[in-house]
Amino acid sequence: MQRPRFSQGSYYYISGEGVGKRTIFSKKEDFCYFVRLLYACNARFPLSTPAILKNSEIFESKRGTPLARIGAYVLLPESFHLIIRKSEDIAGGISSFLSNIRTEYSFYFNKKYKQSECADPFERFFRARKIPYEGLWRAYADIHTSPLALIEPDFKRTGIQDVVRAHTFLAEYPHSSLPEYRGSLARPEKKVLDEEFFSLYPKGISLCEVFDESMAYAIDEISNRPASWIPALPSASRPL
Numbered sequence: 626m627q628r629p630r631f632s633q634g635s636y637y638y639i640s641g642e643g644v645g646k647r648t649i650f651s652k653k654e655d656f657c658y659f660v661r662l663l664y665a666c667n668a669r670f671p672l673s674t675p676a677i678l679k680n681s682e683i684f685e686s687k688r689g690t691p692l693a694r695i696g697a698y699v700l701l702p703e704s705f706h707l708i709i710r711k712s713e714d715i716a717g718g719i720s721s722f723l724s725n726i727r728t729e730y731s732f733y734f735n736k737k738y739k740q741s742e743c744a745d746p747f748e749r750f751f752r753a754r755k756i757p758y759e760g761l762w763r764a765y766a767d768i769h770t771s772p773l774a775l776i777e778p779d780f781k782r783t784g785i786q787d788v789v790r791a792h793t794f795l796a797e798y799p800h801s802s803l804p805e806y807r808g809s810l811a812r813p814e815k816k817v818l819d820e821e822f823f824s825l826y827p828k829g830i831s832l833c834e835v836f837d838e839s840m841a842y843a844i845d846e847i848s849n850r851p852a853s854w855i856p857a858l859p860s861a862s863r864p865l
Contacts, residue, residue: 631711631719631753636696638764639723641751642704649703649734649746656700656800657681658733659726663698663707663817666725667691674729684816692718692725696822697768700800701775706768708756710819723751765826766838769803770795785836792832807832 631637643649650656661683665672668688676683696708712718727747734746756764773780773791785791795803805815806826 632755633711633713636708636710636756636758636761636764637719638754638756638768639707639709639719639751640704641747643746646703647746649705649730650700650800651702651738655734655737659700659705659730660698660800660814660817662726662729663695664688664814666729667693667695667722667817671725671729674732677729681813684813691819692722694819694821695817696819696825697765697802697806698817699768699771699802701772706771708761708764708768708822710821761825762827763838765806766835769801769806769835770839772798772801781839788833788836791836795832795835 650659658677661677661681665677665683665686665688668691670689672683672686672688676686691712694710694712696710698708699706709719727745731745731747734740740746770780772795773785776794777786777791780786780791795801796807802814802818804812805818806823
């Protein structure tokens with residue numbers, strides 16, 4: 626697959642899934658390992674695998690300038706999703722970062738689940754879609770509500786059937802950057818995220834408002850509305 630060209634200063638929605646929609650994260654340690662990779666592989670010289678496997682102390686390790694700037698992430702049993710921006714003055718940074726993760730997680734997955742060492746658990750590994758700055762807030766909402774598909778598979782088509790249950794589920798879902806944005810937990814995983822993105826996220830937003838924006842994002846994708854239709858991010862200035 627030809628690698629996409631990531632332009633300076635632009636934001637991207639990156640997603641990847643298992644071959645044939647196979648499960649790529651079966652156990653809690655699989656999710657945790659991948660999140661550690663999001664930190665450890667985001668460097669010119671990725672941190673060592675033994676340290677990644679050990680525990681969350683990996684987030685205290687120095688890694689230098691990141692290859693890419695991560696704004697949000699969600700892991701589901703069959704896929705991963707990121708909002709990301711290219712780092713300044715690092716050519717090929719996003720592609721190198723994703724390649725590092727693919728190599729490390731494939732090795733981990735094949736060793737743990739006794740697959741062929743040449744087997745790649747990912748389908749094409751990732752897809753990339755450019756996000757217009759004006760649509761960034763809705764992309765935040767979309768990525769952070771994606772775990773709802775685990776309890777309400779058709780929620781983007783039919784709407785959320787049980788808002789209370791959905792609220793509780795998202796608030797407790799651990800494999801997501803949503804807790805960092807809600808300020809509900811002080812987790813070491815926050816080191817995965819670039820501080821720049823927190824200034825772009827509306828303060829004091831309730832989960833119900835996140836639900837509404839997620840549904841609007843889905844409608845926008847289906848109807849193919851132009852980016853200019855999407856309202857600007859509240860209380861944020863456009864980055865240089």
